[in-house]
Amino acid sequence: MSPYRIALLFNANKVYDRQVITGIGQHLTFTRVKWDLFMEEDFRSRTAGIHLWRGDGIIADFDDPIVAEAVSALPLPVVAVGGSYANEAHYPSNIPYVATDNQKLVRTAYDHLIEHGLERFAFFGKPPEPGNRWAYERESWFRKMTDDDGLDGIIYHGSPTNAGGWGRAQEDVAEWVRSLPKPIGIIAATDARARQLLQACIVADVPVPEQVAIVGIDNDPIVQMLSCIRLTSVIQGAEEMGRTAAQLLHQMLHGGDCSTTRILVPPVGINVQASSQHQCIVSPYVMRARHYIRQYACMGIKTEQVADYVGISRTPLEEHFKRELKKSVHQVILEHKLETARHMLADPSISLSDVAVRSGFTSLQYMYAVFRREFDCTPKQYLEKLRV
Template sequence: MSKIFRILLLFNANKIYDREIIEGVGKYIASTGACWEVYVEDDYLIDRKSIDDWYGDGIIADLDDPDIADALAGSTIPTVGVGSSYEHHKDYPHFPYVATDNRALIESAVDHLTQRGLTSLAFYGANPSPYNRWAKEREKAFLSLTKERGYNSSVFRGFDTNARNWTFCMNRITDWIQQLPKPIGIVAVTDSRARHIIQACANTDIHVPENVAVIGIDNDDVARSLNRISLSSVAQNGNELGFVAAKKLSQMLEKDTNVSDLTKIGPLRVYDRQSSDFHAVNHPLIMTALHFIRVNVGKGIKSYHVFDALNVSRSKLEVLFKSELGTTVHDQIFTIRLKKACQLLKSKNKSIEEIAKLSGYPTTQYMYSVFAKNLSMTPKEYREKEG
């Protein structure tokens, strides 16, 4: 009978990054049949006492948390760390380590914005702390990339927000955004920080993405659901991080001497949504019209709703749309509605009937006919293909 190894996972699973790593560990166990008995706290949060009292065979730990790193510093138990990548090798722990590649994350975000024609870029980061060293690494990567490529850039770290200082923090973010050149693309260090940008723009009638295109990092469902504009995001490859970490630990448990010290894992993909759907337009009426459509398309709006909201004649706006976009107001509503439906279908947490309603289609059957005519597949088939 194979030896059963007792494994401790030290992660705070209230974060999407940690949850995906844990899932990756699970996929390794399932795919290899590893005889592991895995221990995590009942609430999936780290308990320092777990480290002190653990007498098992191996540990996989989030070493972005300096308290965990300190607690494990003298451990003789086989341990694999997971966390941020660093510019300098001296910043890595002495354990075998699997790192999310911060430069690759930022490069994906920058490429996403510049491929849309944006040449002015900004970075909304976070104040340095022992608990978020990855934020500084991402900021350094952004500054390095934009300098190498000759883009104008700006950095703002903002403040650590809480209920008491929220208004003050949002005002300072707004001040920063207002003084930036427009149009501009902003890379936020996390999806939570990206949400601040979208909220500040909404409060001051700065149009996203027409004036400010935004992309975050994490592909966090919670942060994304709190925005009126759906958030583009770079997804970290947490499953792969967890899988590789588990493989390294398995090698250590089997006394394999060829365990690599460091493996960097690049991003999974960029999720392209409304917040970065930038197209260079010059006329402010077109910017306002496109913004109105994006915000209200789920309400089933038609062309006349746009004319009424902007208090402009149909003929004037249609001429502007045709000259700058080569399309009509009706066609833009149609395209934006279809994009919204496609984005929602990529998530598994809503039924097709709910998605039809949220996208502004009068009936589910009508949405099916739109997909058949334009994509040659049903919404269900699109979900299976893209989900």
């Protein structure tokens, strides 16, 4: 029996789409179903010629209105994947739909910020465009949650990102950040938006997370790699969405009627990192110092450089740190270097010597000495504990 020919219409440059595709692949692996999968060679979603597709079925990203319109009327089984809607009328008719639960995504981020003692909240969304309906849904849930709590939820859309307008867009976001009441927790519609916000906070010289705590959505490893302050992010259940979509299509290919099926997939959880770990800090000197340390600790900075950035001498800065954090400036720098090293140790592609250099230690031997002193084990032994 020949394998079914299935088209996947997704843009694999986005982590969400890649995870959905991964879930589809997992379904095929676990069930040993044989499908001949079609995707564009550059893994982009294009609808040109899709009406001529002579395959057996399609799984498509319906967040893209062009894709949704192009495949909805095709005379073959189609499974839609996309964002959830508060209004049932916004779902496509007679097409099974697997959705990420936008309400629970925002709720996870919102509750996390509340747990860190924040009482002011904002949402950094996307401009209202046909392809951004999912972002509007997240914005709407944020507005409802803050309204229900009697709070003034601040919403900012910003500009579309492109090379020509990037500088202006960043300045606009920085100006918005400066204007916000603080401390404040901000939920970004995506990790990409959250990274832009992190950069704007650095431009505006606003400490993260002491004055602005940030949570993204997607848990995108590329964004983590490109951010000097590690980003807290809600983890979508995108792989589960892919597995579910593949299972629905499998049923349809064998005569099942799934046309009225609506499945909402909740988030997996939240990856908590430095960007949201707000603490109530009184001293503005400690706020500024920690903001500087998060950016430059792994570049070998010393206490004197931190004091220069803050604008006071070393002795009073140390007094502020002892009063607020019960730690010295050097200890906070070292903690950040160790945190960075621990994250990198979990990646087997990074050698121990590279971990030492990229974490700001002067040598591999010095990193070993610090690990023995702080954790009573070597980096290798720490890595083995992680794997266990």
